[in-house]
Each structure stands twice: as structure tokens, then as C-alpha cells.
Amino acid sequence: MADLTRGIDTAELGSKMFRFMEELYPICRSITGEGIRETLDRISKRIPLELREVPTGTEVLDWTIPKEWNIRDAFIKGPSGRRVVDFRDHNLHVMSYSVPVDTRMPLSRLREHIHTLPNQPDMIPYRTSYYSETWGFCMQHERFQQLIEGDYEVRIDSSLEPGSLTFGECLLPGASEDEVLVSCHCCHPSIANDNLSGIALATELAEHLLTLPLRYSYRFLFIPGTIGSIAWLALNEDRVDKIKHGLVVTCVGDAGQPTYKRSRRGDSLIDRAAAHVLARSGEPHRLVDFSPYGYDERQYCSPGFNLPVGSLMRTPNGDYPEYHTSADNLDFVDPRSLADSLDLYLKVLDILENDGTFRNLRPKGEPQLGKRGLYPAVGGQGSGSELVARLWVLNLSDGEHSLLDIAERAQLPFHAIKDAAQLLLEGGLLKPAVPDSP
């Protein structure tokens, strides 16, 4: 039985993930274009990543791949000739997918194209207009209020033309062709928690799994949100049923408590494994039911696919005030939270890798553990938790209960039950109940 968490220094990996986020932070990503290509390029330096290009106009499920968008510069110049909004200061200043503009207009008309957050006046909002051709700027409300009446020069040096949508795919083959899907969106510009944190964690995870013998094959997807998962599902419709478990990785770097959002099925193994790990962490956490609002789990869990894909995050999208603003920056995330998130992912995957159902070969009465060196020689004292784990595994290994079932029933951590099962297997008291057990 593999142990995914053995020898891992998560603290060190936390710093490593943070540094990767720092490297990717300045890039102006969108759902298509050079920003996402450059991001995937950096990832591909660390893990074996295949890049896919899907041409503009390709029909994918109910959707059509949009034009490719690229941007070089954008600004608003005030009556004084000074740049009052400047893309070079922050790439959130331009609404993603803004069409090219080069014109002058009075403030009264310009206002309709400026997005601000009146209740968060010092933050720049993040806005997009992927499927409606228009343009816009985003800025701090406090600076917006200082704009004086007059004539403004408005320039967006972008292009919106036929091209392609790009995503990256990394397959780590395991003993079985059954797959675990790990999916993260990488279409947001300079936003840290959403979702550079997810990109960094998924890359780290892939890099680590690469070194281990695996039961499952792991498929990592680095995709633009929504249209990316829809494109992948459309291109892989005939092999989607190989996915047996999956996680959407997002918002894993903030200091908030871990949150697991269940798959639409609600009781699949990934849901139970994540709930077990969070419950056994001893730390505050949240378990929330699936809802059809969020990230790419919306697509994986649409009724026509209904894949067992949940989302393990920290503070969920929309639940923190910095969400989708310039305040979701590198100060908002920290290596320690990243490390903690990675640790949870490894523990969840460890359950997927090691869960199985066994059969007690001496089911009538307890087998005499003493003569096998598995019971304390002096009786009358209390039992240690190792002995208790063995007794639970023996008692419930009737072919009906998996190790995770037993861990939940015994209220012991999965690894304690796994270790007991290992010992009993070696002692000849247990055998796998089905041939494909780990």
C-alpha cells in the first residue's frame, strides 16, 4: 500500500508553491490568448504537460469556441493629458475581452464603461465580457469619484480575432486506467487566490505523484473556466466514464478554514474521503453540499455527466470580500495555508489509493492475536488504539465494509485502519474481498 504523505515536508512545499505564484502573478491571462499560453508554458517546465489548441468557431456541446483575445496596452487619459487609468499599473484595469478602442469622449459617456465597487472603494473589480463584444475599464471607486468633467482619451490596444483556445493536460499513468481528475482554471489575470493558488497546488501535486507508483491514473487539467471544461468534455465525451473521482482545485491559498464542496452525487468516495480527512484534521472546516454555482464542477456535475467531482478549497469563491478584486493579491495568500491545503489533498488521495474491502479469514470469534504477536501478553490493562484498530478491521472485514467505512465507524483516522489492515494481511488473517483491491 502506497503512502502519499510519507517523507513530505509540506512547509517547504508551501514556500515553493508561493514562489511559483509570484512567478505567474504578473501575467495577464484570459480564457484565450498569449497570457494563458505563457502560464501553461511555465507549468510545462515542471510536469509533462500536453498543450491543446481548439480553433475559434469549434462547437463544443452547447457552446462555440470564441475568438482569441490579446492585449498590449490600454489607458484613459484625462483632460490634463495624464493617464488616470493605466493597464500597465494593473491588468485588472481593463475588462477582459474588451474590443479595441481609440477615441475621445466626455466623462458623462465614459462613465457607462467604467466599473467600480462603491462599497469597496479602494479595490479594482475584476470584470469580463467574453460573449458580448464591448469594452470597459475597472478602477477604484475612490479614484473614479475624483475624475473631473471634461474630455477623455480612451485607448485599448487589444485584438479579438479568430485563433484558438488553449489548455493543458497532464496524464500520470497508474496501474489502472481508471482516472482521478484534478482540474483548475487558469484564465484569471493577476488574482492570487483565485486561482494562482490552485495552479500552484495542482502543479506541485502532479510533480509529487510523478515520483510514486500509483493505483489510479491521474489527469490534471489546466483550463480556462467554464469554456475550458466544456471544451475538454466535448472532446473527450466517449472516455469521460473513466473518471472515477475528481477534485476542482481553487482558492487554496487564503487563511480561511478548509471547505469541501460535495459532488452532485453527494456520497461518492471522493465526498466521503474528503469529509473523513477534514473531520479527522481536528481543525475547523466546512462541508457544503453541491450547488450549481461555483467553478468547473458545474460542468463535470451537469446532469448529463454527473461525475463524482468535488471541490476542496479554503474560503469558497464569493465568500471573501477580496474575491474578484485587486485585493486578492499575493498578500492575501500565504505559504502556510498552501501547505495545509496540499496536505489535505495528499490525505484525500491517499484514501483513494488505499481504500479497499477485505475479508476476515477467521470470522468466527476473534482470532487469537496473542499467538501471532498482535496482542499484549499481560491482560487486564486497557487497550491501545493500535489494538483497537486491529479489532475493528477484523470485526468489520466481512466483505461489506471498506477500510474507509471501518475508519468512519471506528472514529479512527484512515491511516490507522490502513496500517492495521496491512499488519493483518501480513499475518494471514485477511484477504482482499475483490480481486482489484490495492
Place this chain on the structure above:
Amino acid sequence: MADLTRGIDTAELGSKMFRFMEELYPICRSITGEGIRETLDRISKRIPLELREVPTGTEVLDWTIPKEWNIRDAFIKGPSGRRVVDFRDHNLHVMSYSVPVDTRMPLSRLREHIHTLPNQPDMIPYRTSYYSETWGFCMQHERFQQLIEGDYEVRIDSSLEPGSLTFGECLLPGASEDEVLVSCHCCHPSIANDNLSGIALATELAEHLLTLPLRYSYRFLFIPGTIGSIAWLALNEDRVDKIKHGLVVTCVGDAGQPTYKRSRRGDSLIDRAAAHVLARSGEPHRLVDFSPYGYDERQYCSPGFNLPVGSLMRTPNGDYPEYHTSADNLDFVDPRSLADSLDLYLKVLDILENDGTFRNLRPKGEPQLGKRGLYPAVGGQGSGSELVARLWVLNLSDGEHSLLDIAERAQLPFHAIKDAAQLLLEGGLLKPAVPDSP
């Protein structure tokens, strides 16, 4: 999809129901006789009511229709010759079904025939003796204690003779022959909440439904308690299975919190619809399981019928101190509570009329709502509850989840889900999963 609550001014209807109660309050009703006939006559002026007469001696299930009882006057005259108890003051003073009496007796013997409430000394109790031929008076305990020793004249000018039991039935035909039963007892004399309130609400409800196109047929029963529902069940034994949902209407005019008593089945649609409406009301309320003590749900939910009939009331019978006393009068009820109760009934029936199961016609991935004008053009902001309702309907419309299922899962009010389904139906994204959907 019909909307039962559209254009309703429940406040105005509250006053109208209260006025109808005022009109019916003075009549001395019992399980048979002129009092119930006159009551049904007044109802029949408002809704199409068929009156049934079941002759004394008719066998109905395990019971026999009793003799018909009528009363003109009754009193007790004290030693001074003054009426110390007088039927003309309050019809509760005579125990219902008292046989005729015209005699004199000392207080010592008379006491055995007088019912009082020592713990509620200013209230007249309500007592009956339908199935044991005797007589009695009911009075305030504080006045009973003032009776002096001596010889009393006792007169009850009643008749108990072969006749018939009367009840009223109003059928509002709908698109389907499947029926919703609305049943209220109208055998109590001058008692307001129990059950003039139920009579007034049921009449108002029938009057309103009369104006609408209906999915179900609605059967309103105005019956004497117990023997009335038993008679109706006996006479309709072969068609009882047309009843798909039902409510017993009682105690709907007091200011207490709404209470829904589940049917014996406990999880029928009527039970889930009432629970949903109460939970979504945002007001304090109670949900109680079926018990075999109460009103006519005892008969509808007997094991041989086991109909899905619950009871939506305010304070349940027996749970308020004024219950079955002269204090359950017009001061104890109010138009506002009646209006609120009617509103709840309409919302519950609206679910019955509109619930259905649909199938998402674009089940793989989310359909692109934006190109259909069902998604905000600018992305990056939060979602409104209307969009969330659409996403829920799309996600769960797999032929397995009804709109009520979806509303419960989404924690949104039924009407929000119904409206979203309507929009998606019109947008060609949904179709009924079964032919008979609304």
C-alpha cells in the same frame, strides 16, 4: 402554470371570512338537525354545494347513523323561579344530544347533570352525548357554586327521533379526475375557532378556486365530525382512491403559530408541500407527525384507507385553554390570522397544482444561457437568485427530481423554482419528464 395566489388580497378576504363567521356564529349546530342544515344552506349561497341526507339507522362502516336531534329551548329555574341557566343565553349551556326533560329535582340530584370547568370557572364547557341517551347542562363553575340548595325546575325542549344526518359536498372539476380533498367539520354550536374558522376558510377557498382553471378536481366536504367522514367514506368506498391529496381544515382563525399535522404516510406530497410552505414562510410554525387523535384525519388516515390527508391549522385542538369552551368565541379569532391561514392554503395548493418533473434538453455541461438572454452579459460579479434558480432547475431536471425536490434542495421558495422552470420551458431547454406534467 396556474398561480393560485396571483391578484389575491388576503387582507380583504380575512375580513370577509370573519364576517361569514359572525353570520354563522349564533346557529346551534350539532351532528344532525336543523342547525347544520341552516349552516350548509348559507354556504350553498356562495358555492355550488350538494346536500346529502343519510337516514337514521343507515349502517356506515362500523357505525350506525344516529337519530336526528333538534332543540328549541332549555333552562333550569331556581327555587326563586328565575332561570339560572338558559339556552337562550348561550347554546353551549345544553349538552348536545340531550334527550327531552321536563321535571323538578333538588340541587343534590341536579348536580350530576351539570358540567363545569373548576379550573376555568368563567367558561362554559362544550359537552356532547351523541351515542348515549342522557341529558345535561353546562355552565360556568363560578355560577354553579352560587346555586343554593332547593328545588329546581329543569326543562329541555328537544327531540331525538328518526330523521337523517346531513352533509354538504362541493366538487370543482379540474383537468384531471384525481382529487384534492378539503374537509371541515361543521357540527359544533357557537364555537368560533373550532370550527367556524374552518368553514369560513374552506368556503372562501372554494369560491376562489371556482374562478381558476385547475389541474386537479377539488372536493370540499362540510360534514359533522367523525360520523360525517365515516358516512362519506362508507358511501364513496369505491372511489376513495381518486383522492391524491387532502387537508382537514380546522382551528385556522386564532393568533397562534401555524401548525401542520402530517398525514399517516408522513412523506406524501401534501406533507412535503405544507412543510415547504411553512419553512419558507420565515415565521414560527410547527410540524407534527400524524397521531390518531384529532379531527377527521383520524378516519381518512385509518389503516384501511390511509389517504394522504394532513391538517393545516394554527393552534391544534386541545392545545389552547379556550378549546371547547365559550371562550372560543369571535374575540378569540381575528381577520388577520384567517387571512394568513388562507395564504398558506393557497401556497400549498399552488405546489400541488404546479409541481412536476422535467428533463433538461441540454444535460451535458451547462447550456449557454447568455446567448438566450438568461445570463448577465458582464461576468465576474455575483449571481442573482433568479440565475441561481435557473441553474438549479437545469442541474436537477434529470427526470428524477420534481420542482418541489429542487426547491427544497436549493433552499429557494417553490415559486422561484416554478418561475425559472417556466422560463426554461419557454427557452426550449426543458421538457416535461412525464406526459401529465402541469
Place this chain on the structure above:
Amino acid sequence: MADLTRGIDTAELGSKMFRFMEELYPICRSITGEGIRETLDRISKRIPLELREVPTGTEVLDWTIPKEWNIRDAFIKGPSGRRVVDFRDHNLHVMSYSVPVDTRMPLSRLREHIHTLPNQPDMIPYRTSYYSETWGFCMQHERFQQLIEGDYEVRIDSSLEPGSLTFGECLLPGASEDEVLVSCHCCHPSIANDNLSGIALATELAEHLLTLPLRYSYRFLFIPGTIGSIAWLALNEDRVDKIKHGLVVTCVGDAGQPTYKRSRRGDSLIDRAAAHVLARSGEPHRLVDFSPYGYDERQYCSPGFNLPVGSLMRTPNGDYPEYHTSADNLDFVDPRSLADSLDLYLKVLDILENDGTFRNLRPKGEPQLGKRGLYPAVGGQGSGSELVARLWVLNLSDGEHSLLDIAERAQLPFHAIKDAAQLLLEGGLLKPAVPDSP
């Protein structure tokens, strides 16, 4: 229907059980040998007990019957020649199954053979070494610390030789060959709550049931823990399926709150009956799920047998500080707690004896109870709990609900439902739903 609790003076029986414990307390029991034989001999003076002897070396399931152990004397003499530890003071001073020793050694070596409780310095621990041939003494830590350096004389006058394992079996035949198992371990030396209390209660229970007509046959087992139940199961493997319900009797004499530990099945009738009795007791109590650590339920509930055997106790083994020490003595238990435990056992068994499923012979509508004298003649008043019990039995006696189901649903004590069913049976309104009802 039998009533197991009728005419029982549990207070008197509490004193009687306590006196029996006083009688058995001085005997030095172990899993084999004269101590357990003498104990069984005393029990057999009160109830018909068959003694079984299973020879050393017999293979029983995965185990082998060990050698027989007997002890006459044991002591440690200090450098001064005085006995510093003396078996004649307390039989816990010698580790059970200690091999014979007659030697001298310095304190430094002797220490390895002495067991104490540093955190409970005034108590002698209870230790055993059944399956590993060694020897040891147990003593108070505070006295252990006073031992001076020097040369000690060590003597254990025991024998460990081929012989047999002894247990007692008492079968009380009932109308059915289906059995209720009552099992208690009697291998502990002078320890009161664990398990002289169980021995005394089981003996009392058998003595009482002996006088009653019984539905089930009752099998009482007085056995050494673990190896005894394993031996019995091995010898009776082909008839184990006659056991329909069972209880392990242990720790029933302390003042702690009653605890029921469910069988591995968790929802068998014994589990539901015990939960009902405890819930209806109105006293604090605990319900705990099965776990594979405890007493002989470990064997009865091993996956190859999976018998519906729970354990009704007070404070569970290991949960009180006096557990497995010299402080679990006659001061730790009291007649009142014993009496209360017996009362609970009788109420639980009363459910087993009387539970059954009936069919309402008048299932359509309520039958008219008034004409059968089962309903109050004057209506309008509240209902007594006796009437409510009758209505519940009628409403739920559809062949699907047992009397215990009905009691739970009605939130009434089982005996109230049983009494109502009895009355309705006599009134011709009920018949057993299956032939073998009580």
C-alpha cells in the same frame, strides 16, 4: 401475555443479589480451576445449572483450551523476613496464571515482576497472563515505593497443568425453541462490579424466569471471559442460529447511569427494546454503538456469527477509575443499583416476550369504541392516555407495525401499548398478524 415485572419487589431482590455477591467475593477465580468451579457450584444451588468441562488442549475455533491453573498461596518476604506482599491479604496480589516460583532475588530483579498503578497508588491492579507462561505480583504503588533494597524471598504455590476449562449452562425451556442468550463472565477473582454483579443478576433473573410461562427458551451462560464464549460457540456452532436475542451481563452494580451497548447489527429487536426501556425510564442513560472491545459480545458479534447480542450495564468496563483494581470491591456496588439494573433487564425481556404484530379487524375508519365500552360516553373532553393507546394500536395494526413500533411511534411505554392491544384483542378488534404472536 405474560408480565415479567408483575409482583416483583426489586428492592428486596437488590439486597438478595448483594448478599450473593458477598458470598462469592472471597473466592479466587480465574479462567480455569477450582475458583470458578466453586462459584458455579454456589450458583447451581439456586438454579438448574449444567457444568461443562472442556479438556486442556481442545481446539476451539482459532484457540486452544489452556492448562488448568490453581493456586494455594503466594507471598514476597522482605529482607527482614516479613511478608511484604501476601496472597492471603488479597487475591489480586498475584497475577492470574502465574507459574510456580520459589526463589530469592534482589529487589532490582524483582521489580520487573511487580505491577503497580503509579497514578492510583493505593489500589492493587488486576493483571493476567493466560497465554504466556510467566509470573508476577500486583501491589499498591505507595507500598511498592517503600520497599527497601535487599534480598527478597519469592514464593508462588500454584500449579499450571493439564486439566479442563469449566463453565455452567442453564436452559429454561419456553414455548419456542428460539432462544434468548444471557451471558456473564465469572473468571475474575475478588472484583465486585466486574463481574460478581453480573453473576448475581443473571442468577436472580434465571431464578425468577423459572417461575413463569415463557415464550422463548432462555440460555444462561456462566463462563470465563473470551475463552469461555469461544469454547461455547465452538461446541454449539451448529445450533447458534437458535439465538434470536441476547445480552451480556456485566458491571450492573455501580451507581453510574445505565448504559446499553448495541449489538453489531445495531437495529435488532434487543437493541430497540433496550433503547425503548432506557428512553422511557426518564433517567439519564447512555446508548452506545457496538465496538469490538469489551466482553463476550466481542465473540458473539464476530462477523462469522453476528448474533443480535448487546450488553446492558451501568458504567462500562474501563470507564470508571476503580475498574480492574482492588477498589472495585463491595463498597463500590450497592443493592439499589443492582435492583435498578434487574428492573431494566425485566422490562427489556418483557418486550421480547410480548412484542408482536397485529391486524386491525375494522381497518376502515375508526371502529365505534363507544358501543364496546372502550370510549368515554361524554364527548368534548380531552382523551386519557389509555384511549390514546387504543387509537394508536388500531391505527398502526396493519400487519406492518409491531407493538414496539407502535410504542415508539406513540411515545408511550411498551406496557401501555401492550395493555391496549390486550383489551382490543379481547374486544374482537384485533388478531395476530402472524401465527406465532404471543
